[in-house]
Amino acid sequence: LLTAIMAPAWAQSLPHFESHDGKHLFVVDGEPYLMLTAQANNSSNYPDMLEKVWPAVHDLGANTLQIPVAWEQVEPEEGRFDFSYLETLIDEARENEIRLVLLWFATWKNTSPNYTPEWVKLDNERFPRLKKKDGTTSYALTPLSRETLEADKRAFVRMMEWLKRNDREQTVIMVQVQNEPGTYSSVRDYSDAAQAVFEDAVPQKLVEHLGVGTGTWPQVFGADGDEFFHAWHIASYIGEIAAAGRAVYDLPMYANAALKDPINDQGPESYASGGPTHNVIGIYKAAAPALDFVSPDIYMRDDLRYTAVLDHYARPDNPLFVSETGNAPDFARYFFDVFGHGAIGFAPFGTDYTGYANYPLGGKEVSPESLQPFAANYSLLAPFAGEWARLAYERQVWGAGRPDDNAPRILDLGPWRATVEFDQWQFGEDEWWGDDVERREPAVNAGILVADLGENAYLVTGYNARVRFDPAEELEGRGFLFASVEEVVWEDGEWRMVRRWNGDQTDYGLNFTDERQILRVRLATYDEN
Ligand code: N0T
Known part of the structure; x- marks a missing residue:
């Protein structure tokens, strides 16, 4: 009895997933939790911005906020860490009774290294960019650099240690590792070093997971070999960082995808190759078991493609979380399709009053009026959000x-x-x-x-x-x-x-x-x- 009283609440139940019969439940504080989420804009991750974030979160009626934490801000100089932003963020989230999902912007942010500290992004000897097929240098960092991986991982683990020590109430309930990883304009790294790795056999772990034959990447996967190779290495990189973070503080983690066309053929040179697009979900499962799921960022406005994306990502081995969606009013109706698919959460992107709107991806403005249809929908489920999550898990739900x-x-x-x-x-x-x-x-x-x-x-x-x-x-x-x-x-x-x-x-x-x-x-x- 004494130990039960003395044990901190988190020791009894950290946020986690439960799954059975191909359905999924997100558990927070030992109870079913449905994420009615707001995602802040990209540059809202500074204490002075937060007063423009909370009012929008409340106007939306969200229970959860996704907000970035940038590698450049927590480790501006190598080995010197500063988590003061997180301290303010978590304090204010508690006052506002909002749970947090932290977005770790590091090696990949919309595929680019712009959020890495200057000592990383300006030192391409130590942290190499990948080579394109024509031999020129890409803007993106290669996933094949052990040095870059170790540096990113060190910073991430420091953050997880800090959270474990300082977030005793578990205000932070989940972490997104990187943001829309992958590479635009190059299907993979074509440097000599990468080419040597590419000529190796497909790893046994992947062969077994997918139930395919053995051989080199082109032998096993044909024309998809280049993309799948890149996906495997990015997923392994992210998975290793997630695993190291979870070893110190075991919060749920995921990676989000810039999508490829969910219905029609689209070649990887025209989207973020190597990211968790729907055609490589199995590769992410095999390479990154420390991720609970991969999630789609859906900015497609038409219902055929929107619902096709939901079908791709709602899988027995993958809880559906729409980690971003457009905040234009005509996206609000997809709330019904998303939660009808048994989703664990939904998130209109750019929910803050910092003065930025990502039109034409999302809406022309962010205001109480523009958020109103999303808020109306959240208010349907908010009073019984946990009960809805339980019904989706234990029984069945539908939506249109x-x-x-x-x-x-x-x-x-x-x-x-x-x-x-x-x-x-x-x-x-x-x-x-x-x-x-x-x-x-x-x-x-x-x-x-x-x-x-x-x-x-x-x-x-x-x-x-x-x-x-x-x-x-x-x-x-x-x-x-x-x-x-x-x-x-x-x-x-x-x-x-x-x-x-x-x-x-x-x-x-x-x-x-x-x-x-x-x-x-x-x-x-x-x-x-
Ligand atoms: C999303 C958001 C944010 C030329 C876009 C969508 C967020 C990221 N990316 O506002 O940047 O952090 O996850 C990418 C769609 C790109 C379309 C560009 C067309």
Whole structure:
């Protein structure tokens, strides 16, 4: 008993992942945790900027902030460390009741070494840049330099040691190691030293993980050999840094990806080759087991590519976290697709009032108004975020944001089918007959989330969409009815019924509007014959 009382809370349960049946749960303070995240802009990692960060985090209604910590700021001179920024950041995060995900900007930040200290980026003898195929020197550092890896790792481990000693309340719950690693404009390092390594056999660990034959990179992987070689070495480099950090303080860690086209062929000379793009997730798994997952940064605006990316990264061996997404209002609807995929988190990028907006990747401005649709969506799940995470892990969840063409979307719930319709009148009409009915303004932010509660009961919530249910195959031919539709609120760890919906609210489908409403529906059939 005494040891239980004396043991610090973190010794009992550091933030960690649990997985079963191909589903994943993020656990913080011993409880399921859903990351409703804000990501700050790139240069907001200084104490004087934080007063422009917290208001935006609160306007978004986030529970978590991703914010950079740069190698150049913690080790400005070799061997001299300064963690005063982290001290201020963590203090203020606690005051604001926001958890932190630190973004370690070091060897790779959007592939470049710009965030490395000057003693690194200006010394290319000691920290070499890679060679392109034509023999010229790339802007990017090579992953094959032991010297660079050791230097980055030393700084990272110092940071993890500092966190372990100073962040006793675990305000920092996760660390992103590097940012969008890879190389633009060169598929790999073509220096003589790299070429010699390239001519070696593919490592046995990778051969076994992927279940492929043995041989050199081109022999085993054909035209993909160059890219896969680069991915293997970058992933190994990041994985070694993550493992060393976790050996001193075991927080969850991940790497994020600048994406390649998720549907059409795209050659690696036109994206960040060697980064955790969807085609090399297996290589990252084999090379970097210290990473809990790799995650997509999604700035594609169309729903086909957006949801294809989600399908690629939500895997039995990879929890889905959308580590960045555009903050333009039309990205807000993807909240429903992301959490419908059982994601552990979502993060609009550039959530602060420092005066920068990354349009046209994201929105033209960052303001309380521009954040409003994202905030509205966060406010749906925030009151029961942990319970949603538990349902996604132990049961099943679905979601559908408004597609570009506004067409209905079907959710296959097993025994039942849910049809989600957008931009319709309250009685399920696309066009209203008769005269003088104003045209509807299609709602930008629209979508539905559904969670299985068991025994033909489902939780349903969302905005600006209608939901109809039908019996699926096994119940085909039977008449449908609601046993009950209850509007509920989450209070003290359980659902409390506010009222029953019936009549106009249910007879033509369930109409979700701009109101924040959560329903618990129980589905039933009757014999029609
Ligand atoms: C993202 C963000 C930040 C010529 C962009 C997306 C963030 C990084 N990168 O605002 O820089 O740190 O992860 C890369 C997309 C590049 C498109 C450039 C087109």
